[in-house]
Amino acid sequence: MTEKEQLECQDLMYDQICFYEQEMKDEMYKLKEKYLDLVWYARSGINLYKHRPEVTEQVLKMRAKVEEMYPDEIEQYNRNGDFSHGFNSGCLAAFRLISKVLDVDGYILCSDDEEGERHYPNGNERLRFALGLFPNCDT
Numbered sequence: 001m002t003e004k005e006q007l008e009c010q011d012l013m014y015d016q017i018c019f020y021e022q023e024m025k026d027e028m029y030k031l032k033e034k035y036l037d038l039v040w041y042a043r044s045g046i047n048l049y050k051h052r053p054e055v056t057e058q059v060l061k062m063r064a065k066v067e068e069m070y071p072d073e074i075e076q077y078n079r080n081g082d083f084s085h086g087f088n089s090g091c092l093a094a095f096r097l098i099s100k101v102l103d104v105d106g107y108i109l110c111s112d113d114e115e116g117e118r119h120y121p122n123g124n125e126r127l128r129f130a131l132g133l134f135p136n137c138d139t
Helices: 003-044 053-069 071-079 081-102 123-133
Strands: none
Touching: 003 053, 003 071, 003 081, 053 071, 071 081, 081 123
């Protein structure tokens, strides 16, 4: 293989690795959103009718969307509520942790100025930060 072919091969491999990293991040984001929806669904049914009618109506519409998006998971929740909700909460926390560690675009402002210096944490710093938030199951 010529030097030019080797360089082209390395470029192709780099492009593939970047593609798979982005694909992995996208998949983690989708899973994080899925489990956020499912945890919210379980929590949103509690004391639902104690709210104003217009709030209850909006929540019911949003719950119907979640039911449509995840029919198997909602059926499982309806059969085994506590177990399913615990599983979904654990998944939400885990996927949030993974997503935070993979977030190479996240930064910390070094001052109160939005345009000020930014620090982009390395992998180890992102992991420590994510572990500090774990388990994050807020909805």
